[in-house]
Every structure is written in C-alpha cells, then in structure tokens.
Amino acid sequence: MLNYLTKRTARVFVTIWAVATLxxxxxxxLPGGPFTQLRIQLLRQGLPAEQVEERIRNLQNIRxxxxxxxxxxxxxxxxxQGNLGVSIRLxxxxxxxxxxxxxxxxxxxxxxxxxxxxxxxxxxxxQAYWEGSRFDKFFTGLSMGALSVPFYVxxxxxxxxxxxxxxxxxxxxxxxxxxxxxxxxxxxxxxLRHAALPIAAYxxxxxxxxxxxxxGNSIQVLGEDYVEVARLRGLSDxxxxxxxxxxxxxxxxxxxxxxxxxxxxxxxxxxxxIFTYQGLGLRLFQALNQNDYPLMMGTFLVxxxxxxxGVYVADLTYSRIDPRISQGDEGExx
Amino acid sequence: MAPNAEDYADAVDRRRFLELAGVTGAAALAGxxxxxxxxxxxxxxxDQVYDVGFKNSGQDNPNDTHFNSANSQTYSWNAGRMIHxxxxxxxxxxxxxxxxxxxDWSIDGTTVxxxxxxxxxxxxxxxxxxxxxxxxxxxLEKIGSTVWDFTDSINVVNEKTxxxxxxxxxxxxxxxxxxxxxxxxYPATEFERFVDQPASEVQSxxxxxPIGNGPWKLDAKNAQEFNFTRSESYYNAQNVxxxxxxxLYRTSNTAIQQGLASGELHGSTSLFVPxxxxxxxxxxxxxxxxxxxxxxxxxxxxxxxxFGQREVRQAIAHxxxxxxxxxxxxxxxxxPSEKLCGIAPKDQEAWLGDRFSDFEGxxxxxxxxxxxxxxxxxxxxxxxxxxxxxxDGNAVTADYLSPAGWTDFTTMTNTIVDQLNxxxxxxxxxxxxxxxxxxxxxxxxxxxxxxxxxPGGARSSFPYFPLRHQLVATAINGGHNWPxxxxxVPAYEGSGTMTLNPTELVRSISTTPSESETTEKVRRAAWxxxxxxxxxxxxxxFEQSWLTDNDTWDVVDEDHKDRxxxxxxxxxxxxxxxxxxxx
Numbered sequence: 001m002l003n004y005l006t007k008r009t010a011r012v013f014v015t016i017w018a019v020a021t022l023x024x025x026x027x028x029x030l031p032g033g034p035f036t037q038l039r040i041q042l043l044r045q046g047l048p049a050e051q052v053e054e055r056i057r058n059l060q061n062i063r064x065x066x067x068x069x070x071x072x073x074x075x076x077x078x079x080x081q082g083n084l085g086v087s088i089r090l091x092x093x094x095x096x097x098x099x100x101x102x103x104x105x106x107x108x109x110x111x112x113x114x115x116x117x118x119x120x121x122x123x124x125x126x127q128a129y130w131e132g133s134r135f136d137k138f139f140t141g142l143s144m145g146a147l148s149v150p151f152y153v154x155x156x157x158x159x160x161x162x163x164x165x166x167x168x169x170x171x172x173x174x175x176x177x178x179x180x181x182x183x184x185x186x187x188x189x190x191x192l193r194h195a196a197l198p199i200a201a202y203x204x205x206x207x208x209x210x211x212x213x214x215x216g217n218s219i220q221v222l223g224e225d226y227v228e229v230a231r232l233r234g235l236s237d238x239x240x241x242x243x244x245x246x247x248x249x250x251x252x253x254x255x256x257x258x259x260x261x262x263x264x265x266x267x268x269x270x271x272x273x274i275f276t277y278q279g280l281g282l283r284l285f286q287a288l289n290q291n292d293y294p295l296m297m298g299t300f301l302v303x304x305x306x307x308x309x310g311v312y313v314a315d316l317t318y319s320r321i322d323p324r325i326s327q328g329d330e331g332e333x334x
Numbered sequence: 335m336a337p338n339a340e341d342y343a344d345a346v347d348r349r350r351f352l353e354l355a356g357v358t359g360a361a362a363l364a365g366x367x368x369x370x371x372x373x374x375x376x377x378x379x380x381d382q383v384y385d386v387g388f389k390n391s392g393q394d395n396p397n398d399t400h401f402n403s404a405n406s407q408t409y410s411w412n413a414g415r416m417i418h419x420x421x422x423x424x425x426x427x428x429x430x431x432x433x434x435x436x437x438d439w440s441i442d443g444t445t446v447x448x449x450x451x452x453x454x455x456x457x458x459x460x461x462x463x464x465x466x467x468x469x470x471x472x473x474l475e476k477i478g479s480t481v482w483d484f485t486d487s488i489n490v491v492n493e494k495t496x497x498x499x500x501x502x503x504x505x506x507x508x509x510x511x512x513x514x515x516x517x518x519x520y521p522a523t524e525f526e527r528f529v530d531q532p533a534s535e536v537q538s539x540x541x542x543x544p545i546g547n548g549p550w551k552l553d554a555k556n557a558q559e560f561n562f563t564r565s566e567s568y569y570n571a572q573n574v575x576x577x578x579x580x581x582l583y584r585t586s587n588t589a590i591q592q593g594l595a596s597g598e599l600h601g602s603t604s605l606f607v608p609x610x611x612x613x614x615x616x617x618x619x620x621x622x623x624x625x626x627x628x629x630x631x632x633x634x635x636x637x638x639x640x641f642g643q644r645e646v647r648q649a650i651a652h653x654x655x656x657x658x659x660x661x662x663x664x665x666x667x668x669x670p671s672e673k674l675c676g677i678a679p680k681d682q683e684a685w686l687g688d689r690f691s692d693f694e695g696x697x698x699x700x701x702x703x704x705x706x707x708x709x710x711x712x713x714x715x716x717x718x719x720x721x722x723x724x725x726d727g728n729a730v731t732a733d734y735l736s737p738a739g740w741t742d743f744t745t746m747t748n749t750i751v752d753q754l755n756x757x758x759x760x761x762x763x764x765x766x767x768x769x770x771x772x773x774x775x776x777x778x779x780x781x782x783x784x785x786x787x788x789p790g791g792a793r794s795s796f797p798y799f800p801l802r803h804q805l806v807a808t809a810i811n812g813g814h815n816w817p818x819x820x821x822x823v824p825a826y827e828g829s830g831t832m833t834l835n836p837t838e839l840v841r842s843i844s845t846t847p848s849e850s851e852t853t854e855k856v857r858r859a860a861w862x863x864x865x866x867x868x869x870x871x872x873x874x875x876f877e878q879s880w881l882t883d884n885d886t887w888d889v890v891d892e893d894h895k896d897r898x899x900x901x902x903x904x905x906x907x908x909x910x911x912x913x914x915x916x917x
Contacts, residue, residue: 089398091407159592160592164592164595165596171592171593172582173583174557273585274589276583276584276585278395278397289767291767291770
C-alpha cells in the first residue's frame with residue numbers, strides 16, 4: 001500500500017511538471033512569440049528598449065536573452081515558489097488574479113457536479129428500479145434529450161427566459177455589490193441567485209447522462225448473483241436497493257465524479273463568458289483573446305492541478321469504497 | 335467594445351492606445367466635446383433632478399480598468415469620458431469643432447493659444463487651471479504624445495491661458511484635431527509627482543479614485559459596473575437632470591444585445607448589431623449612426639514580387655465589386671468608397687471638388703475584369719487554364735490575411751477572395767487572431783490582406799491622416815514596406831506623367847497653413863493614391879450607438895446636431911439632449 005501511495009504521489013508531481021514544461025515550450029512555439037505584440041506596444045509608448053526588456057522580464061520571470069535552458073530553470077524555480085508571473089494586460093501577479101477568480105469557478109463547478117450526480121443517481125436508480133415502466137421510458141427520453149443539448153445552448157436559453165425576460169435571476173456577475181456585509185444572509189442569497197443559472201445550465205444536460213449511466217449500472221447489478229441471493233434471504237427491497245444495488249452501481253461513477261470536477265473546469269470558459277461570471281474560465285477566455293500568456297499559463301496550470309488532484313484523490317479513496325481493490329497495487333481508479 | 339470583436343472594438347482600443355502613445359500621427363480618435371456654454375442642444379432647462387439612472391454598457395471589467403489614460407493598456411475610455419471634459423469636440427454633422435473644456439483657442443503663426451473655461455472646475459469645486467494643463471502637457475511630452483510632434487515649448491500666460499509654441503508653422507486643422515483629442519484629465523494634485531519621474535511610472539499608474547471635471551463623478555466601481563453620480567460642480571450641470579449614470583460590464587456583444595432587447599440596458603456606446611437582431615429590438619431603442627471614418631481596406635506587401643506591382647494592384651481594384659462587398663458585409667451601416675483615393679468617402683466630393691470625376695473609380699458596383707486582364711498582361715502575367723501565371727509559369731497564389739472574429743471583415747474578405755479567384759487568382763483566406771494579424775503585418779510576414787484603410791475617428795475627416803496612414807502605416811510599423819522616394823503617375827493636369835514624392839507631399843500638408851494650398855496638396859496626394867494604390871480604400875461604415883427613447887428617457891430628434899458627436903452617451907447628457915422625463 002505504501003508503495004502504491006508513493007507511486008501515485010510521485011505521478012502527481014510528474015504530471016504537473018510535465019504540463020508546466022509543455023506550457024513553457026508551447027508558448028514559445030506560438031507565432032511571433034508571446035511578447036512580440038507587447039514589445040511593439042511598449043516601444044510605441046516611447047519606452048527605451050532596455051526598459052521594455054526589463055518589463056518583459058518582470059512579467060514572465062524569464063530572461064528573453066538568456067539561453068533556453070536558463071529561462072526554463074528560472075521559470076520552474078519561480079513556479080515552485082508559487083510565482084506564476086505577472087499578467088501582461090492587468091499588470092498584476094497571476095497568482096492574485098487566479099486566487100480571486102478560482103473560488104467562484106470551483107464553487108459553481110463543485111455544486112454543479114454534485115447536483116449532476118445527485119440528480120443523475122437518484123433518477124437513474126429509480127429508472128432501473130422501475131425498469132420498463134412509463135417513468136423509466138419518460139426519463140430515458142428526457143435524459144437523452146437533455147444530453148443532446150450542449151450546455152452553452154441551454155445557458156443562452158435559460159439566460160434569455162429567466163433573466164432577461166422574467167427577471168427572476170440577475171443577468172451577470174457573481175453577487176450584488178450593494179451588499180457590503182459578506183457574512184450576511186442577503187449576501188449568501190445574492191451569491192446563490194447569481195450562480196443559479198450557470199449551475200443549472202451546467203448541470204441539467206450532464207445529469208441526464210449520469211442518470212442513463214446509473215440506470216445501466218443498476219440494471220447490470222440487479223442481475224448479479226449476490227442480489228438474487230439477497231432476495232432469497234428475504235431482505236427488504238429498500239435494503240437491497242440501497243446496500244446492494246445502489247452502492248455497487250455508484251462505484252464506477254465515483255471516480256467519474258472527481259474526474260469531472262477537473263474536466264468541467266475547462267468548460268467554464270464558455271459558461272462564464274455567457275453569464276459574465278468572473279471566474280477562472282472568463283479569465284482564461286480573456287487571456288486567450290489578449291495573448292496574455294502568463295495569465296493563460298497560470299489558469300492552465302490551475303486547471304491541470306485540480307484535475308490531477310481529482311484523479312489522485314479518486315485513486316487514494318477508491319480502495320476505501322471498494323474493498324475488492326484495497327490490497328492491489330494496480331487498483332487505479334481510471 | 336473589445337473583445338468579442340464582431341465590431342471593431344479591439345481595433346478602436348488599439349487605436350486609442352496608439353493615439354495616446356503618439357504613434358499614429360496626431361489628433362485623437364473621436365472628437366468629442368462641448369460648446370462653450372449653456373448648451374444649444376436639447377437643454378433640459380429645468381432645475382428638477384430625477385432620481386433615476388441611465389444604464390449604459392461596456393465590455394471593460396471595471397475592476398481591471400482605471401482612469402489614467404497614460405496607462406493605456408487598462409484605461410477605460412468609456413468610463414473615462416464620463417468624468418473628464420475634452421478640450422473640444424468634432425461635430426460630424428456640422429463638420430466643425432465645438433469647444434468644451436476650452437473657452438477659446440487660436441493659432442497665430444507658430445503660437446497656439448488655449449484658454450480654459452472660466453467655470454470649469456474639478457469635482458471638489460476647485461478651478462481647473464493652467465497648472466493642471468501644464469502638468470498634463472509635461473506628461474504628454476514624457477510619454478511621447480503626438481501633440482509634442484509639432485510642439486517646441488509651452489508657456490503659461492495666466493491661470494486660464496496657456497500657449498504652445500510650434501516647431502514650425504503648421505496646418506491649423508492638424509493642430510486642432512490633435513488638441514481637440516485631449517481631455518482635461520490630469521489634475522496637478524494627482525499627477526504633478528509624475529512630471530519628474532520616468533515615463534514608465536505614469537504609464538503603470540492605475541488611477542482608481544479619479545477626480546473628474548465632467549458631468550459625472552465616480553461613486554463606485556466593482557466587478558460589475560461603474561457607478562457615476564451627477565456632479566453639482568459641472569458647468570453645464572443644469573443640463574443633466576438625472577442622478578446616476580451606470581456603465582454595466584458585459585463580456586459579449588450578445589449579452590448587450592439581449593440587455594437592450596429586454597430593457598435591462600438603456601444604451602450601448604458602441605455595439606455592432608446584425609440587421610436581424612436590430613429587428614428584434616423594441617421601438618424605443620434608437621440607433622445613432624455616426625460616420626466611423628474607418629473601414630475595410632486592403633493592404634499589400636510592397637516588397638512582394640506580385641503585389642508590389644502597381645498594375646496588379648490596379649487589376650485587383652478593378653475586379654473588386656465594392657457594392658457587393660457592402661451588400662454582403664452589412665448594407666445598413668456600410669457604404670463603398672466612390673473613388674479609391676485615400677479620402678474618407680463622405681468627404682471625397684468636398685475635397686476633390688470639380689476634379690472628383692477625373693479620379694479613377696475602378697468600378698464601384700462592377701467587376702471590371704477586362705480592364706483588369708489588360709493590366710495583368712501589361713505586368714507580364716498570362717492566363718493559363720483559368721489561372722493567372724507570371725513569366726515563369728508560377729500561379730498568382732497567396733494567403734489573404736484577415737482578422738478572426740470580426741465577422742463583417744470576414745464576410746467581406748470572403749467576397750473579395752471569391753471575386754479575385756473567379757478572375758483567375760489562387761488566394762486562400764487565412765484568418766488569424768487580431769493580435770497575430772497586426773503582428774504579421776508589422777513583421778512584413780504577409781503578401782496581402784484586410785486592413786483598415788482609414789485610421790478612424792474625427793481626425794480622418796482631414797485627408798492628411800488617412801493619406802499618411804496608408805503610406806506610413808505606423809499602426810503596423812510600416813510593415814507593408816511602402817517605398818520612400820519618388821513615384822511616377824499619370825499627370826494631374828494635362829497628358830503624360832508626373833513625378834512626385836508622395837510621402838513628402840503628404841508630410842508637407844501638415845506644415846501648410848494656407849487653406850487653398852492645403853486643398854491643392856490634398857488633391858495631388860489623393861491623385862497619386864488613386865493611381866499607385868498603396869492600400870485599397872474600399873469600404874467605410876457608420877458607428878452603431880444605442881439609446882433608449884421612451885416614457886422615461888427623452889433623446890433629441892434624429893436630425894439634431896448633438897447626435898453627431900462621439901459618443902452619444904457621453905455627449906448628449908452634457909448638452910441636455912438626453913434627459914429623464916420624470917416618469
């Protein structure tokens with residue numbers, strides 16, 4: 001077990017290092033280089049050439065005139081110390097920008113993902129329980145329909161109906177800035193109201209997919225011998241449904257939950273743009289538009305780290321949920 | 335305006351940046367300003383101030399932006415113009431300046447005298463004086479503003495009057511366009527400390543707690559909006575009869591369009607809206623169209639073996655059907671240039687006068703392929719299997735560079751490429767992000783592509799600016815490789831040819847004080863442009879600005895002159911031409 005833990009932990013660092021290295025290399029392959037445009041702009045502002053180079057150096061913690069390996073070591077050294085450079089456009093440390101944006105995105109994605117699984121598992125389990133019923137058929141159709149609508153289409157529709165037309169929810173932002181006390185109930189309600197539509201748009205379609213997955217898993221488990229044995233033992237339906245079927249059907253979905261947390265962070269680029277929700281996704285979108293490479297790399301890295309940690313936690317905890325692989329060195333969650 | 339660049343937001347931002355950085359020649363983007371006094375516009379004429387707020391929109395995150403225009407990378411021009419008064423404004427309807435922060439200005443030889451309005455005050459009630467003005471000009475000198483391209487020195491005469499001494503006698507139009515673009519936004523109390531510091535200090539200063547002198551003062555800004563309240567100390571405060579002006583942050587054009595359609599927003603300073611979407615707007619949403627003096631053109635790399643040839647450029651001009659471009663690119667707001675001569679379309683007849691008809695039109699509504707074919711053959715090309723080839727049998731092949739995301743540009747690019755390929759070229763559209771697009775031009779890493787041929791804003795009304803833009807192209811660091819020196823074109827008068835140095839000729843306009851001489855030089859420079867085609871002056875457009883005119887908000891009529899000053903949201907309240915009704 002210790003060997004397994006060590007290997008998995010090492011893999012986390014190796015993956016993050018690989019992504020950081022890849023980012024470092026990729027931005028240097030971009031046409032014109034990351035700072036070409038900025039260099040031109042600063043020169044046009046009348047800054048002496050040496051000042052321009054100094055400013056660019058400050059922005060990325062690199063020395064453009066240094067050998068590539070030196071730049072790489074400087075960059076990685078700064079990264080280890082939590083220094084992601086300075087945003088070209090905002091002239092602020094990337095760490096600060098990310099720290100301000102990330103909690104909001106993580107909040108939306110986490111709540112949304114929990115809802116996706118809660119709704120999906122509940123409906124999927126009921127569908128399996130009443131397999132072939134009108135309920136099952138109705139929700140199967142509904143789930144497939146929901147799954148086929150991209151979340152961003154749903155987002156635009158929800159925004160149009162519930163925010164612009166009905167006015168039930170705000171059209172943009174993260175909270176009502178007129179509320180000064182962030183520890184008040186009004187503030188909490190405001191946060192929830194602002195996040196409601198993004199969360200709904202991000203959850204409904206995906207919940208349909210999870211419901212179908214849960215239904216399939218449950219039906220498969222229902223046919224297992226141990227369920228038949230449980231029935232023969234005379235156990236109650238509810239106990240069979242929760243302890244035997246539910247637990248085993250959920251198992252494969254558990255890792256999916258943690259992985260999805262990471263993957264769905266990437267999807268917030270579009271989601272947050274639609275709702276003008278100032279989180280990590282919107283920052284990444286703006287960084288891409290503005291060739292703000294330090295910010296781009298910073299947000300990429302944060303998303304990567306969250307994803308890698310999700311996988312890591314899933315791996316480490318999976319064995320606790322599924323005793324069958326608790327002793328195995330190869331028992332990886334994905 | 336930016337980033338969802340279906341409109342020209344990115345470019346406008348960039349142009350503002352360039353203008354402030356002193357690169358593009360002179361004068362500012364949009365003339366805007368006010369006249370001297372109590373307003374000859376709508377003028378509410380009532381002391382009643384209603385506790386309502388006008389909800390404008392913008393695409394700058396207020397938390398990311400500030401009010402120091404010297405730090406242009408994150409300066410919010412849309413918010414900044416709310417609180418600061420410009421020196422003078424250009425009225426596109428009247429084709430004249432209206433004074434705002436200045437009470438008077440005059441040019442006598444090499445002396446420019448500027449007098450600040452007597453009643454112009456900062457929002458705390460203190461007078462705006464030449465002390466502030468001097469600090470501003472010193473900072474502009476430090477950061478290399480264009481006003482210092484022609485200014486030798488400044489001299490404070492008294493508390494309200496300052497003189498600038500020009501390095502040489504200059505064209506008054508250029509001086510006025512340059513000065514009119516300035517805003518009175520550097521209070522000495524805040525900015526004097528930067529006068530003796532390196533330029534980078536003021537250029538990195540984020541002014542988040544600004545002191546204004548306009549009709550609004552900043553009340554609050556957060557991640558969602560700028561919130562301004564009415565300034566009692568504004569000299570035309572009696573014209574402003576509502577309490578707040580808000581600029582709400584939206585990330586996309588679509589979000590603003592939905593906001594307007596639903597009544598959530600009352601206006602948008604500059605927003606591209608497709609015709610289909612305009613039809614969904616309620617009647618109370620009014621569109622204000624001001625000539626943008628900006629539009630789709632074509633730039634060539636003059637070092638290129640094919641497109642560096644004048645005959646090829648002329649052939650291209652003949653093939654392009656500009657009316658078809660407009661029909662595809664948006665006929666509601668766009669219009670073709672009658673003559674390809676480097677002068678803004680709406681100004682061509684006025685400047686060219688009775689010589690207008692002598693200029694080559696290259697077929698504004700037709701593909702003149704016969705003339706084009708003759709020119710190609712004259713240049714040594716021949717057609718083989720439907721494709722034009724040079725003397726070595728190489729097809730006329732090129733990537734046509736166009737900015738991604740600017741949907742109207744993309745449509746017109748596709749139209750042009752289709753027309754030219756039908757003629758026998760082998761062009762491929764290459765759309766790249768706007769930043770890379772300009773970088774490719776700056777690095778001369780292109781053969782031909784879409785490029786704005788007018789530098790934009792009020793100054794483009796004066797032909798010096800677009801003519802210079804096409805030759806010098808500072809916006810792309812001269813990456814189109816226009817060759818300096820003499821050029822031979824058909825004679826301007828009589829038959830035969832004439833030789834001139836177009837760059838020198840255009841440059842000399844800036845130092846010509848006489849109006850008649852200026853006109854003559856403009857005509858000759860335009861004549862050269864018309865034949866040599868440094869860029870193709872294809873299409874121009876109107877800006878689209880949006881306002882609500884309903885039971886709550888009253889806007890002056892469509893033909894009122896106040897509507898023709900950029901931008902309505904900034905200008906109309908100052909003039910009492912956008913008022914609350916009290917309902």
